[in-house]
Amino acid sequence: MRRDGRHLDSEQLKARFGISKPTLYRWMKDTEMAFPKPFRVRKRYYWPEPEIEAWEAAQGLAERDDREAVGGCPVVSGIIRNYADFVKAMVARRKELDVSCLEVDMLAGMQDSYTNKLENWPKPTGRGMGPEIFPLWLGGLRLGIVLVDLPRRPKKGKMAPEVDDAAAA
Secondary structure, eight states: OOOOSOEEEHHHHHHHHTOOHHHHHHHHHOTTTTOOOOEEETTEEEEEHHHHHHHHHHHTOTTOOOOOEETTEEOOSOOOOSHHHHHHHHHHHHHHHTOOHHHHHHHHTOOTTHHHHHHTTTSTTOOOOOTTHHHHHHHHTTOOOOOOOOSSOOOOOOOOOOOOHHHHO
16 A cells, blocks of 8 residues: 555544544444454554545545535535645636636736646746736636634645845845
């Protein structure tokens, strides 16, 4: 079994499915459920996230249409953990609304082809999003941002050292 990639611990699974510890252990023992097998590290269980997502899809849990609402507005995406996830969610929303990149540019008041550049940000002709464009792009797709408390904070990884602009000049 590969140990690279994102893994979920038992606390995260309990929060994800809204279950108790005994229920999680029952799922682990029930061969008919075909719940993914965890591996242990120092008395803690870990499950590869792709295996959990595949199990959810097989159970019909991944495509639930009973999304929650926040402030009376429906939730239209999953959890966004990084910029790539954000861009994927924005592209999915544009396609859901059945509008072209140029229509988003027009609705948002951005210059022509700017949405295309934002959606293709890792390519040489792409662009990242700055503070001026962020509200325009959200508004063009009729979206807002809601911050939620995740069940567990990710561990802090090694961060790139900050560059002092005054010292670099």
